[in-house]
Amino acid sequence: MKEFALKTALDNVRATCPLVHNITNYVTVNDCANALLAIGGSPIMSDEPKDVADITSICGGLVLNIGTLNKRSIKGMHVAASRAAELSHPIVLDPVGAGASTLRTQTAAELLDKYPIAVIRANMSEAKALAGGAATTRGVDVCPDDAVTEDNLAESAAFARSLAAQTGAVVAITGAIDLIANAECAYAIRNGSPVMGKITGAGCMLTCVCAAYAVANKDSLLEAMVAAVVGMGLAGEMAAARMTPQDGNGSFRTYLLDALYNLNGDTLEAGAKVEEL
Amino acid sequence: MKEFALKTALDNVRATCPLVHNITNYVTVNDCANALLAIGGSPIMSDEPKDVADITSICGGLVLNIGTLNKRSIKGMHVAASRAAELSHPIVLDPVGAGASTLRTQTAAELLDKYPIAVIRANMSEAKALAGGAATTRGVDVCPDDAVTEDNLAESAAFARSLAAQTGAVVAITGAIDLIANAECAYAIRNGSPVMGKITGAGCMLTCVCAAYAVANKDSLLEAMVAAVVGMGLAGEMAAARMTPQDGNGSFRTYLLDALYNLNGDTLEAGAKVEEL
Amino acid sequence: MKEFALKTALDNVRATCPLVHNITNYVTVNDCANALLAIGGSPIMSDEPKDVADITSICGGLVLNIGTLNKRSIKGMHVAASRAAELSHPIVLDPVGAGASTLRTQTAAELLDKYPIAVIRANMSEAKALAGGAATTRGVDVCPDDAVTEDNLAESAAFARSLAAQTGAVVAITGAIDLIANAECAYAIRNGSPVMGKITGAGCMLTCVCAAYAVANKDSLLEAMVAAVVGMGLAGEMAAARMTPQDGNGSFRTYLLDALYNLNGDTLEAGAKVEEL
Numbered sequence: 001m002k003e004f005a006l007k008t009a010l011d012n013v014r015a016t017c018p019l020v021h022n023i024t025n026y027v028t029v030n031d032c033a034n035a036l037l038a039i040g041g042s043p044i045m046s047d048e049p050k051d052v053a054d055i056t057s058i059c060g061g062l063v064l065n066i067g068t069l070n071k072r073s074i075k076g077m078h079v080a081a082s083r084a085a086e087l088s089h090p091i092v093l094d095p096v097g098a099g100a101s102t103l104r105t106q107t108a109a110e111l112l113d114k115y116p117i118a119v120i121r122a123n124m125s126e127a128k129a130l131a132g133g134a135a136t137t138r139g140v141d142v143c144p145d146d147a148v149t150e151d152n153l154a155e156s157a158a159f160a161r162s163l164a165a166q167t168g169a170v171v172a173i174t175g176a177i178d179l180i181a182n183a184e185c186a187y188a189i190r191n192g193s194p195v196m197g198k199i200t201g202a203g204c205m206l207t208c209v210c211a212a213y214a215v216a217n218k219d220s221l222l223e224a225m226v227a228a229v230v231g232m233g234l235a236g237e238m239a240a241a242r243m244t245p246q247d248g249n250g251s252f253r254t255y256l257l258d259a260l261y262n263l264n265g266d267t268l269e270a271g272a273k274v275e276e277l
Numbered sequence: 278m279k280e281f282a283l284k285t286a287l288d289n290v291r292a293t294c295p296l297v298h299n300i301t302n303y304v305t306v307n308d309c310a311n312a313l314l315a316i317g318g319s320p321i322m323s324d325e326p327k328d329v330a331d332i333t334s335i336c337g338g339l340v341l342n343i344g345t346l347n348k349r350s351i352k353g354m355h356v357a358a359s360r361a362a363e364l365s366h367p368i369v370l371d372p373v374g375a376g377a378s379t380l381r382t383q384t385a386a387e388l389l390d391k392y393p394i395a396v397i398r399a400n401m402s403e404a405k406a407l408a409g410g411a412a413t414t415r416g417v418d419v420c421p422d423d424a425v426t427e428d429n430l431a432e433s434a435a436f437a438r439s440l441a442a443q444t445g446a447v448v449a450i451t452g453a454i455d456l457i458a459n460a461e462c463a464y465a466i467r468n469g470s471p472v473m474g475k476i477t478g479a480g481c482m483l484t485c486v487c488a489a490y491a492v493a494n495k496d497s498l499l500e501a502m503v504a505a506v507v508g509m510g511l512a513g514e515m516a517a518a519r520m521t522p523q524d525g526n527g528s529f530r531t532y533l534l535d536a537l538y539n540l541n542g543d544t545l546e547a548g549a550k551v552e553e554l
Numbered sequence: 555m556k557e558f559a560l561k562t563a564l565d566n567v568r569a570t571c572p573l574v575h576n577i578t579n580y581v582t583v584n585d586c587a588n589a590l591l592a593i594g595g596s597p598i599m600s601d602e603p604k605d606v607a608d609i610t611s612i613c614g615g616l617v618l619n620i621g622t623l624n625k626r627s628i629k630g631m632h633v634a635a636s637r638a639a640e641l642s643h644p645i646v647l648d649p650v651g652a653g654a655s656t657l658r659t660q661t662a663a664e665l666l667d668k669y670p671i672a673v674i675r676a677n678m679s680e681a682k683a684l685a686g687g688a689a690t691t692r693g694v695d696v697c698p699d700d701a702v703t704e705d706n707l708a709e710s711a712a713f714a715r716s717l718a719a720q721t722g723a724v725v726a727i728t729g730a731i732d733l734i735a736n737a738e739c740a741y742a743i744r745n746g747s748p749v750m751g752k753i754t755g756a757g758c759m760l761t762c763v764c765a766a767y768a769v770a771n772k773d774s775l776l777e778a779m780v781a782a783v784v785g786m787g788l789a790g791e792m793a794a795a796r797m798t799p800q801d802g803n804g805s806f807r808t809y810l811l812d813a814l815y816n817l818n819g820d821t822l823e824a825g826a827k828v829e830e831l
Contacts, residue, residue: 026580033754048624054655070325101331200310248538250531254804261802303580347602378608477587525815527808
């Protein structure tokens with residue numbers, strides 16, 4: 001990480017205002033758009049198969065988020081991903097609920113199979129579903145408790161690296177401890193706040209933010225994902241620190257966007273809790 | 278109500294974190310998800326017919342909200358409700374706009390007809406449309422002014438009980454005065470704030486909150502609905518009390534989620550304005 | 555403008571609570587609904603072709619916003635617009651992303667062609683795409699930089715007037731400087747804040763607000779659009795003035811709704827920066 005400062009990754013986003021095409025769920029889509037704007041990017045949403053190729057063509061990157069997927073949006077994801085691949089745009093996959101339904105698991109597996117996914121942003125359960133679903137046999141057993149902890153950190157990091165090796169993607173598995181990995185190395189990030197789990201969309205927003213970082217830092221994808229995840233974690237810490245006794249998840253959601261908006265490179269460097277594993 | 282404290286109903290939600298499957302409109306869906314998280318539940322949204330049976334199977338209850346309904350989501354509601362019925366999950370129906378369009382009135386009537394709806398959460402106009410639509414003849418004339426008032430309270434309560442008897446559901450008709458009824462008895466609740474009508478989604482959020490209470494309090498459904506409606510009303514009062522002269526419906530919406538988040542059993546008991554009719 | 559005070563336009567909205575049917579995108583739909591409520595109107599959302607004619611019939615006006623359009627919602631727009639035209643309801647078109655994709659450009663052009671659109675609310679790029687798309691030949695070249703500036707103001711106003719003449723609609727082109735025009739005259743409005751561009755949906759919200767003003771001020775459409783755009787600009791100024799160093803686009807979005815909610819006729823008159831061109 002010495003050759004590439006986290007600050008640089010954020011500065012590159014702010015300097016280039018990456019345009020990101022998002023095919024995403026209707027639950028958190030507004031927060032996703034505002035998170036992209038907060039971080040200095042620019043969002044476009046479109047899921048109609050007849051619209052997505054044009055939209056992807058004018059963007060720099062693509063988010064595929066399978067929450068509230070439907071037949072039309074799945075078709076839209078394939079059309080958009082195919083076009084994005086032709087244009088060498090980074091594609092970020094968020095396999096929301098993979099493992100929770102057959103349609104979600106299969107859709108995520110197919111997208112991963114057919115297109116050069118640059119980044120997978122998921123929680124550990126979804127990541128495990130992906131690892132199983134993409135292989136011909138179920139290579140990874142889902143643990144009763146999937147959370148990454150200090151106790152299972154080495155083993156979790158090995159899994160993240162193996163998923164990266166299997167898929168060719170940079171893998172960002174987020175939770176109380178976040179793991180960022182490619183096939184060769186992995187980082188643990190200990191930023192964030194438990195309140196992030198009390199709003200809907202913290203993961204979805206991060207996925208979109210990762211896409212903006214990916215577009216702006218194409219040649220340093222692993223480091224850029226570390227910066228994106230640290231930045232969201234710090235924003236969560238700042239938002240939680242701002243809460244009064246009357247505040248709850250409503251205010252936290254607002255404060256989280258505010259913190260992303262005000263995040264700068266110095267804060268990012270100073271607050272980062274990154275460990276190379 | 279003596280045998281069952283309102284506090285217990287909320288404590289049961291907080292203790293069990295009920296997972297609720299929501300098929301709902303895209304207008305207020307984000308607030309619905311955050312309201313469920315605020316009250317201590319956990320939301321999943323899915324409306325694709327090929328996805329909903331799997332998703333419902335891992336949840337404890339189901340919300341059917343017909344706002345922004347479409348052919349696909351209607352089919353999804355039937356598939357999900359059928360599965361939820363097999364699993365004896367409580368189903369909460371929110372007939373948004375029943376009476377305003379033929380499609381909405383018919384869809385609500387069909388869902389009510391085919392599945393064992395546990396709770397109907399509606400305003401009085403929608404409830405009257407349901408009563409008419411479900412019967413072979415139009416048994417209830419829609420009043421020019423449907424609002425429940427002190428003047429028409431006895432008659433409104435009688436209607437709520439008769440709709441409960443007709444459908445087998447606990448009926449929660451909300452407005453300036455809320456009515457909760459089963460076939461045998463009815464309660465009037467006088468909590469709440471007029472500002473709740475100046476945001477979109479107060480009703481939709483309440484419906485989802487009702488589902489969480491229903492999952493966590495299956496054997497005391499009537500009392501649980503009283504607790505849920507009192508809790509939302511109190512949250513509205515707390516949110517309104519927090520408003521400054523510069524605040525409007527934007528801040529109120531945030532404060533409402535915050536108040537749900539911070540609501541506890543003691544506040545619920547102390548603030549409840551419940552009258553058995 | 556002397557015969558018609560801006561104040562009157564807003565007072566008419568507050569006094570009549572116009573019911574607006576919105577077929578709009580799922581990104582900003584919640585903010586659109588809350589903006590309509592804030593200004594004193596009442597929102598209904600419906601895009602299912604089988605539902606929209608009934609819903610439009612009980613409303614006073616219709617919004618067609620083509621962001622996140624799909625085959626079903628496009629069909630819904632045609633059915634709704636056809637019914638709204640029969641009922642002489644004002645239709646407000648927001649051609650989100652016209653020029654960015656063939657489907658969006660064509661859909662906007664078709665809607666403009668087939669129905670008596672009362673108001674077009676767009677940014678300059680979209681307006682130029684409409685002007686080109688509606689003509690048989692490409693009559694307007696899209697400038698590399700479409701922004702309305704003091705330098706190109708006269709020429710931009712001439713374009714706005716010509717689009718109004720071409721379409722029969724009142725044209726509201728918004729940006730750092732807003733232009734409101736019919737075929738005969740044009741106004742420049744210099745209210746607003748740059749932070750409005752850092753949230754998603756400021757334009758979509760304004761479109762819905764314009765529809766409420768149009769319903770309540772049918773006989774003074776041009777003046778009503780000036781009032782609507784001034785009001786949104788002032789709300790942006792008030793929201794920006796309220797921001798603390800910790801605040802970002804999350805809080806700004808909340809403050810913008812709050813400011814719309816608290817806007818009154820006197821503030822509108824006192825703060826308006828309107829120039830007849």
